[in-house]
Amino acid sequence: MNKKSIIWITALFLILATGCSKQQSARAPQEVAVKAIQVIQKDTPVTYEFVGEIVAKDEVPIKATVSGNISRKLVKGGDTVHAGQPLFEIDSRHYLAAVADAQAQVAQAQASLSNIRRDVARYKSLAAQGGIAAQALDTSISQSEQAQAQVNAYQAKLAQAENDLADTLIVSPIDGRIGVGELSVGGYVQAGSTVLATVSTVDPVQVRFSMSENEYLKFARIGNTPDAWGQNLKLILSDGSQYPLPGKLEQIDRGLANQTGTLAMKAAFANPQRLLVPGMFARIVAIGETRAGAILIPQRAVQDMLGKTFVTVVGSNSEAVTKPVKLGPKIGNMQVVEEGLTVQDVVVVEGFAKTQPGSPLKVTMIGPDDLNIPAAK
Known part of the structure; x- marks a missing residue:
């Protein structure tokens, strides 16, 4: 092949390569498959969530009023107990002896009183006849009064001994569940100080939570008093499920805590199935104001970047358009959008990262049912 032919072949190759390159450049970019949803607009009750801890409404430490060794345990840790049910028994031998001793003292004092009263009766008869001096009668009457006082004192001592004996049987003051850390048989109990066990009420229970100062002011500004928002509270358990029974606000602290600046509150929930146990964590959900015509999108459609929030919407030519948005409160798995979107927008839910x-x-439209959210009204 001569030199001229080689030049022509090379030129032809360059022309063909340039044409292919232009064709590739002119080819349209590949479509990105995404899923999108029409923006939802409806009147929306705004809910507020607070982290709470389940506590017993009443929690009573069981203490004995007498000292001694535990001779019997009548329940096991974790048992459900009722008011008046025996829980422990303290060795009663010492207290039986005290009762017997007090009974003997009362009997002796009553016998002495009877003798003195008979003397008083005789002295009164003799004094009426002038057989004895009036002073002797007065002395006898005084001795009778002293003997009566002695009887009263011994009877009081007997009553105390009988009460101490009765208190060796320790009963539950409330209905509830007894803790598992109770004392064992043989353990020594100091009157008024040793905690034998703790009994906690189980139905209803309370959920303790706190509200920040800003949240409190937000409720106050919309005129939503605790009597309004605190009447139908919801409880979300740690596994994400909703507790089936509503709760009611019962207690509000007198002021904000100095260290945290929050207002402590307690709400009561019925617990007939004993599902709620003290120490569990849950979220209190309270309904605040209702926003008319609120714009809603799925939370997973929101993108955060450098402290700002964006969403990707489907443009008029099915192209990706990024829009900055101002977000409002969260409603379940939805997000209120206060600025940046209209009801005509179609928001990309899946695939915007690509x-x-x-x-x-390449848009696949989905509806509220696909996201397990309520349809627009």
Whole structure:
């Protein structure tokens, strides 16, 4: 092949390569498959969530009023107990002896009183006849009064001994569940100080939570008093499920805590199935104001970047368009959008991470049912 032919072949190759390159450049970018949803607009009750801890409404430490060794345990840790049910028994031998001793003292004092009263009766008869001096009668009457006082004192001592004996049987003051850390048989109990066990009420229970100062002011500004928002509280358990029974606000602290600046509150929930146990954590959900015509999008459609929030919407030519948005409160798995979107917008829910502004989109529309959210009204 001569030199001239080689030049022509090389030129032809360059022309063909340039044409292919232009064809590739002119080919449209590949569409990105995404899922999108029409923006939802409806009147929406705004809910507020607070982290809470389940506590017993009443929690009573059981203490004995007498000292001694535990001779019997009549319940096991974790048992459900009722008011008046025996829980422990303290060795009663010492207290039986005290009762017997007090009974003997009362009997002796009563016998002495009877003798003195008979003397008083005789002295009164003799004094009426002038057989004895009036002073002797007065002395006898005084001795009778002293003997009566002695009887009263011994009877009081007997009553105390009988009460101490009765108190060796320790009963539950309330209905509830007894803790598992109770004392064992043989343990020594100091009157008024040793905690034998703790009994906690189980139905109803309370949920303790706190509200920040700003949250409190927000409720106050919309005129939503605790009597309003605190009447139908919801409880979300740690596994995400909703407790089936509503709760009611019962207690509000007198002021904000100095260290945290929060207002402590307690709400009561019926617990007939004993599902709620003290120490569990849950979220209190309270309904605040209702926003008319609120714009809602799925929370997972929101993108955070450098402290700002964006969403990707489907443009008029099915291209990706990034819009900055101002967000309001969260409603379940939805997000209120206060600025940046209209009801005509179609928001990309899945696949936006693969797009760039202007990227052509292959859109699959989904509805509220696909996201397990309520349909627009």
